[in-house]
Amino acid sequence: MTDIRTRQLPLHAIAHARAGDKGNVSNISLIAYLPEAYDFLKDEVIEARVEALFSHLGAGAVKRYALPNLHAFNFVIEDALDGGVNASRSLDRHGKTLSFILLSRLILDIPEALIPQGSSYRDPNFDWR
Numbered sequence: 633m634t635d636i637r638t639r640q641l642p643l644h645a646i647a648h649a650r651a652g653d654k655g656n657v658s659n660i661s662l663i664a665y666l667p668e669a670y671d672f673l674k675d676e677v678i679e680a681r682v683e684a685l686f687s688h689l690g691a692g693a694v695k696r697y698a699l700p701n702l703h704a705f706n707f708v709i710e711d712a713l714d715g716g717v718n719a720s721r722s723l724d725r726h727g728k729t730l731s732f733i734l735l736s737r738l739i740l741d742i743p744e745a746l747i748p749q750g751s752s753y754r755d756p757n758f759d760w761r
Contacts, residue, residue: 637744642760644735645753646746647673651731658686658712660731663704669746670703676740677705685737686712686730707734 639645643662646669651660662677664670683694692711699706712730744754752758
């Protein structure tokens with residue numbers, strides 16, 4: 633049995649994101665830095681977990697669309713924008729600002745092999761907190 637070394641890190645150690653909005657719906661695309669990370673993301677970044685991350689914003693249903701040829705996922709998050717940009721009383725409640733919630737607040741036990749070469753996250757002394 634192979635021993636897989638993992639490190640507890642934020643999602644942005646192995647992926648980046650793009651986001652946007654339309655009305656009260658946020659759209660976040662999550663893209664793996666390495667193709668090898670796709671299956672890990674498929675298993676770990678599930679709809680229920682994403683919905684929990686955005687529940688404090690009143691987010692409703694979350695739908696995940698797999699884009700395996702791009703090593704990516706698209707998440708459509710309902711009711712995450714306080715009524716939408718024009719209806720919200722919140723400062724800068726655009727969908728594009730929400731991608732960092734996904735990247736920074738989802739902390740996972742990530743296999744070290746999925747962290748890109750040259751990344752600061754490969755350094756065991758790197759303090760990302």
